[in-house]
Amino acid sequence: DADVTQTPRNRITKTGKRIMLECSQTKGHDRMYWYRQDPGLGLRLIYYSFDVKDINKGEISDGYSVSRQAQAKFSLSLESAIPNQTALYFCATEDRVSETQYFGPGTRLLVL
Amino acid sequence: GNSVTQMEGPVTLSEEAFLTINCTYTATGYPSLFWYVQYPGEGLQLLLKATKADDKGSNKGFEATYRKETTSFHLEKGSVQVSDSAVYFCALSNSGAGSYQLTFGKGTKLSVIP
Numbered sequence: 001d002a003d004v005t006q007t008p009r010n011r012i013t014k015t016g017k018r019i020m021l022e023c024s025q026t027k028g029h030d031r032m033y034w035y036r037q038d039p040g041l042g043l044r045l046i047y048y049s050f051d052v053k054d055i056n057k058g059e060i061s062d063g064y065s066v067s068r069q070a071q072a073k074f075s076l077s078l079e080s081a082i083p084n085q086t087a088l089y090f091c092a093t094e095d096r097v098s099e100t101q102y103f104g105p106g107t108r109l110l111v112l
Numbered sequence: 113g114n115s116v117t118q119m120e121g122p123v124t125l126s127e128e129a130f131l132t133i134n135c136t137y138t139a140t141g142y143p144s145l146f147w148y149v150q151y152p153g154e155g156l157q158l159l160l161k162a163t164k165a166d167d168k169g170s171n172k173g174f175e176a177t178y179r180k181e182t183t184s185f186h187l188e189k190g191s192v193q194v195s196d197s198a199v200y201f202c203a204l205s206n207s208g209a210g211s212y213q214l215t216f217g218k219g220t221k222l223s224v225i226p
């Protein structure tokens with residue numbers, strides 16, 4: 001089984017809808033991250049969490065919110081989706097000792 | 113702040129050609145440096161890393177040396193294969209300066225043709 005899983009893998013939604021992307025991990029890491037990937041822009045950090053009670057905004061948090069339900073679960077919500085949130089979204093965990101991040105397979109989101 | 117600049121792609125090479133993907137960084141102190149690879153349809157995975165000046169990271173025939181004097185971490189491979197076709201990301205982490213997240217370059221897409 002994959003160490004970092006994301007659901008759904010693909011999602012199509014309409015402008016104004018609220019959606020949630022979910023991430024689960026079995027690596028036992030405290031640190032978790034949400035990124036979005038756009039062509040030609042690389043990965044940009046949306047939110048990150050160092051433990052269940054610690055949530056931090058990243059570079060591009062506007063229009064997004066997160067919830068850390070447990071050490072293993074970190075969800076990303078788009079409160080009112082807009083077309084420029086169409087992107088590939090990645091969740092990642094981090095081994096704080098090696099500073100290595102482990103990525104999920106991604107969720108491809110299309111906002112119409 | 114921290115930043116990473118890597119060469120623009122796409123890069124197209126013939127099998128067995130030599131590969132160099134340039135990466136330079138801006139950061140205070142002594143960041144850790146990484147190369148991540150993204151194969152088609154997958155998430156990123158760590159390819160190699162170096163945590164201090166003059167360290168050489170290596171994996172799967174790829175190498176990169178942490179050069180503090182030139183603030184560079186160029187990725188090289190002596191003989192690429194079709195299976196190396198992917199997007200390569202240079203990244204840095206600067207926890208010593210209080211910045212705990214990875215800063216990524218924009219990625220370089222490599223295509224290797226038989």
